[in-house]
Amino acid sequence: MDRHLRSAVMTNLMLDSALNYARQNQAAHLSRLCDWLRIPSISTTPEHAPDVRCAADFAANFLRELGMDKVEVRKTTGHPVVYAEHIQPATANLPTLLIYGHFDVQPADPLEAWTRPPFEPTVDGNNLYARGASDDKGQAFAILAALESYLKTSGKLPVNIKVLLEGEEEITSPSLIPYIQQHADELRADAILIADQDMLDPQHPVVMWGLRGILYVEIEATGPARDLHSGTFGGGVDNPFNVLVRLLAQLQDSDTRRILIPGFYDKVEELNDKERALISQAPINDDVGLYLTGAPKLGGEVGYPLAERVSVRPTFDVHGIAGGFTGEGSKTVIPAKATAKVSLRLVPHQDPDEVFEALTSHLKSICPPTVTLNVRAIGKAVPVKVDYKHPAVQAAAKAYELGFGYKPIYLRGGGSLPIVHDMIDVLSKPNEEIPVVMIGFGLPDDGTHSPNEKFHLPNFYHGIETVIHYLDLFSHV
């Protein structure tokens, strides 16, 4: 056999062995994933920092067991990252894939809304319930299980692999950006693979060719020097809550739901016809939207179909307002201050820094002198657009077809992975943008960021096989 043919046969033997291994070890993979999910690695609350570290150690131990090289839990300015690699001699001439995932999770509150404890994983029918089951431990573990399936059967992988797992994705990755800049040479690769997203349903895997950005801010209105009795002082001072509510209301048109920050839409890219057609192929319609959300009626920006509103159009969301009294019963307080947490989802080519400036200066211009305003950015992500025609992306489509039995659809993602833009920025070769291959095995009703998060177990197992296929296909790209 010539070298190429032998290589192809060898690969095929490796592939079959890995697939068989994955099928025979589903229970073991599930059990191991549950161990990871028991660690409440909530990155946003400082008291959980030891748990985030613990989740990093767990991943590193697992990668070490597989026989990956250079496995390390590395310090950053925030939560640690996990690095591992499997690089074959240059003579093998294999392409290199950088795998990214995250082991931190969202807070579990409101706790009382969970029917099962968020950090005691429970299997019920086809679903695994736990915070992080879908976002992202379950999906990241599908990749790790695919690596295991090759390494335990063939002692090697069909491509060079670098693994980078972080613990700050849910807080917009503040430490990972400098980390990547400092480790750019070590992380150099031909493509990046990420599994941290939803399919539309178990028959519709998704290749994601872009992501919205985000600007997450806290807007704080401070009025009186202390909380006041609204009987004694009501009508004498402006209540910071009243003022803040009016300011927030002025950021979005009540009819069109368009965002009323001057210049906000200036850089928003409208889709071309091909792109619009690609997105319209998705079986996303209002009935599906109503079913998935349970809302009495859909909403959002007037003039765009649902599939575009949730992916390629910017949004404004109030996530909560701290301050005042929200306990049971009544308290007649004029709060000294009110602090809103809001975010703007951004689309190519909006810049979070520019939007922050525009938002801040607009708010200051409409804020009455009766309160002091403080606007603070606590999270930013630059929107991303990927060339969906790139072979590394097309290989993902083929892998889905082999792993799930269904052709994927091509969508732009409505969520934000802040690190994607930065990885592209730092790791692209001159004149050639590194392709970011975004796949995922979640489902829209997984309840990521909500109570009762779950992961659909058939997707977990098909996901492992999809990644096994992808590594095989990527070796030929």
Place this chain on the structure above:
Amino acid sequence: MDRHLRSAVMTNLMLDSALNYARQNQAAHLSRLCDWLRIPSISTTPEHAPDVRCAADFAANFLRELGMDKVEVRKTTGHPVVYAEHIQPATANLPTLLIYGHFDVQPADPLEAWTRPPFEPTVDGNNLYARGASDDKGQAFAILAALESYLKTSGKLPVNIKVLLEGEEEITSPSLIPYIQQHADELRADAILIADQDMLDPQHPVVMWGLRGILYVEIEATGPARDLHSGTFGGGVDNPFNVLVRLLAQLQDSDTRRILIPGFYDKVEELNDKERALISQAPINDDVGLYLTGAPKLGGEVGYPLAERVSVRPTFDVHGIAGGFTGEGSKTVIPAKATAKVSLRLVPHQDPDEVFEALTSHLKSICPPTVTLNVRAIGKAVPVKVDYKHPAVQAAAKAYELGFGYKPIYLRGGGSLPIVHDMIDVLSKPNEEIPVVMIGFGLPDDGTHSPNEKFHLPNFYHGIETVIHYLDLFSHV
């Protein structure tokens, strides 16, 4: 001596003895008040119900020790009331005064803002720090100490007294209203005395000739069936927080601060010239307002002076909005629902039930179909206006002058004592409204309903003497 002269001399002896007793027992009265303040009798949180009961028992024991009759802690549909009386034979022909006060307190949150524990009373200089020190245990105890000063020296009081203390004032007295209706005959009196308000400063006692009413409501906007990830669904559904914020913003004009509920001002009574002049005598100006509140600038309804804005003009206040994420860090959630706690202070002759109907129907008319709206009244008080020329009210002015050494000013109260209207309603004689004599020994910077509540001790001691004088003066009314 003829009967009238002997009576006058006797009264004077009684008065002097009582005043002397009060002056000699200041430390004992303070100590006893502190015992009462140690009981965290927060009426709004169900887990503190036993503490409210405990505060009732404390008051009853004290009244029993004084030798008051018929002392009882009585069950209601909610927290208990305390009743006691001291009625002399009909031949004595004494007028009857009904004393009202409350032993429940506001919640102490935010706890972290207290520099001393709220339920461990601390004296620092001239101030006593504790939740309830000013509102209302300290002021109610000043009345009880005045009763003690007579009873321990003369064995009797110069007038007939009925004492009614309740434990639900801070939650708008839901059980007291039916209680008063059921016990109308027992409570029958010639006037009602209440000490539960502020002076302007230690040189400006206040006779209160009216109170604002209140409508306290929860406005709940429910959108999706569960919390959603704003990346996946943002732009697809209306965020209930965004909608609620817009609805609240539409309830108040951003320039004039007038309330935008249709018909809201229809029944609002404008002051006549005499009333306006009376209120304008108060040394309430913008400098005082800025000093007391620490706000960067005063606010409120355009076109009315501060003294009127905080007392005879209606207001709208947002007290807090529950739902979503308000913890540290960021969480990109579209909350399933958002619930605002808001109140409207009402003025004569606005009716809380009518305003509730108008508010609810207005909100429903402007609410988009993307959320389900639920408006719930959780507290109501009818506004009150008292005839400030009534002799029982004028006696209070004289008592202040004797107790504090300063003539009082006549103000309308900005706060709400829901029970006042109902007491007037139930206890007035046909064709003659029972006068409600509203006095008080708090100060505007006492921080009632706020962290670090305190009571100015000189006011406590002058207050006891004022009540001693009032009982003497009331015997001649």
